[in-house]
Amino acid sequence: MTANAHALAAYNQRKGFLSWLWTWLSTVDHKRIAILYLFGGGLFFVIGGIEALLIRIQLAVPQNDFLVGSTYNEVVTMHGTTMIFLAAMPLVFAMMNAVVPLQIGARDVAFPFVNALGFWLFFLGGIVLNTSWFLGGAPAGGWTAYAPLTTEFLGTGSDFYLLGLQLSGAGTLMGAINFMVTIINMRAPGMTFMRMPLFTWTSLITSTLILFAFPPLTVGFFLEFFDHIFHANFFNTAKGGNAIIFEHIFWIFGHPEVYILVLPAFGIISEVVATFSKKRLFGYTSMVFATVLIGFLSFMVWVHHMFTVGLGPMANSLFALATMTIAVPTGMKIFNWLFTMWGGQIHFTTANLFAVGFVPTFVMGGVTGVMLAVPSADSQYHDSYFVIAHFHYVIIGGVVFGLLAGLFYWWPKMFGKILNETLGKITFWTFFIGFHLTFFPQHFLGLIGMPRRYFTYFPDEGFNTWNLISSIGAIGMAIGAIVLVINIVITTAKGQKAAGDAWGIGRTLEWSIPSPPPEYNFAQTPLVKGIDTFWKEKMEGNKKVTPAEPLGDIHMPNPTILPFLMSIALTIAAYGFIFANQTSASRPLCLVIAAFGIGLMLLLMLIHSIKDDPGFHYHKEEIIEIEKGAE
């Protein structure tokens, strides 16, 4: 063991809260970062869920006065923003961090430092956004933050939105580049592109979408930020600005964002369905093709969010056609999942229940999606509860079901213990029934004319019954989520210990190593012989995957606190800009603070550049010891 590793081991032995905290703040291990993303995203998921319940309480009965006016606007805005940017995105990254390096037989990600930085930027960005509740009011302009409403007519809450999301967006972008390079450069020998597990494929395409979709969002938010804080005129019509530009920029990001979230869910479903049907995924090649095609088309359809803006029949028709085209590759995927199950030995574990529940639910979201893609009909649906129903079927029925399937499936790999299946099934059924009860009636509410984002309705409008049913359904989803939390606590305390191949029928490389994996993942880099290479080896009677190299020393990066400090520096800068807008007296001081934050960031970057990390080695003898202990 090198001096560094010795110091580290000694450090870890010194128990205590501070050293525990230090290991998490300074970790660069993708498996630990996955856990950070999981609990960070989980925290914001709970906050966003509570906001959803508040909305449903307000709307349960007509002319309710539980949340009115701008308070309701704040809760609605924060619910949407939190769920998309601070819950769904990090949970996707949690899955990617936990699984992708293991699926491609890699010991680490390409940029462990950047990986940690990405997480801390996301987390502190989320904190910045949520502190708005205590510092003068939350943003209230909707999750889309349209201009000029956000830039001219709302208070300081908008600044928290713009700066907080700028931070977490930067983190997401870094994470995406990291995963693209990891998947392209660090696959084990024999792992050709067309042998990659589907979750890895969807992670690659999602990362690519992030790379090209987030920069427009960054620019759009900067433009609003300049308008709001430095009185620029991008969206100020009085001085020649044009607010429609923001809508274009936002949706050039916003539409790919939907696929950024749902493609990894598709990947998870593909893994879970194949594993628990004990069959190879049906139509692997067409699945890959469909994923790439969806990724490509996702950039061609943003105007379908803007049909009612009035861009003219030609633009609307072209974008309507492009939108409907996406149904084709998505349909291919649905059929492939069904054919995978066909004739398989289906195990209805919780993970698979979520995957099976996903299929019809997501199809319903897809069908309403095609309905919304017809511009003339969209004029009727636009800004009504029909749209709310549609995208909750896609985002919950697609993304959340997928993530929950992945959570139950890979939990043993991440934590070494299997989540309780009985409690898991209670979660599934309450969540599934609660979900449909909540959102199915909203289709009808939309069709009979209930507009979205309104905080109340009159008793004689015919909205009463459906709204009440919808609010009752929300209770079901809440119970499902609470049972999941209880499940996690019970499992952590006294759960059943998981084997390396936790389900006994694992197909891909992550199941060929212990649960949880050692820091270096693979003692020997595996040799990949085909799709589902671990399954192939098991069928040939091998307990382990054939190694591609002899056992030897393994080089690992050292932990570092710099990513956390860098995120703190940018957080200081963000608060500086936010408060610069609050009172004119303190404006110069606040701008100095912002400049200080940016300066600190540059200084930390310089330190990172100067200080080369030599890393440390796991020696051959240690690895043999660790591997023995894990068996």
Place this chain on the structure above:
Amino acid sequence: MSGANHVDIRTLSHPETATLEGKNKFLGFWFFLGGETVLFGTLFATFIALRNRVATGPSSQELFSLPLTFLSTIILLVSSLTSVFAVLAMKEYKIRQMQLWFWLTVVLGLAFLGLEITEFKEYVHEGLGYTTSAFSSSFYTLVGTHGCHVLFGVLWISALMIQSYKKGITTVTAPKYYVSALYWHFIDVVWVFIFTIVYLLGILGG
């Protein structure tokens, strides 16, 4: 990577991609530039949409002077050439030459920034403030973002060059020199588009 340390580095014709870390940096930086392209693309699109919205302020025809921006363009193009020479020197392990060419790149970058600041001062003097019109906001934001990139490039390359006296050309440092030059080319390419779309179109009034 530990493996590469045992080989004489001078036998490697591409020290920047000799290790896995180097390869990762190389590919990751290309992807980063892909993202930057979209970022500038969005700023360009915004500028094109707003470039004639001058409100009561001056328009581009009244402000821009071709000789000045032509000079800026030449300076930046030459700086791109010097960074190419620096990378060529790096691949031949001629550290003194590499340092000379990179320092020259930094000086040219600073000259460019000086010209840009003079130019902006002149425009403000003639009544084109940041808040004057939609045109002014989008002009300063696009060209200013490019200017910030140049400034960052100057700081970055300087920081690498100061370190290079101690660290030399190794499989750890070579990828850093290489991607900094890549970054420099990128901001040069962006400037070519700014020169065409902002200045040439602005003067011709197309």
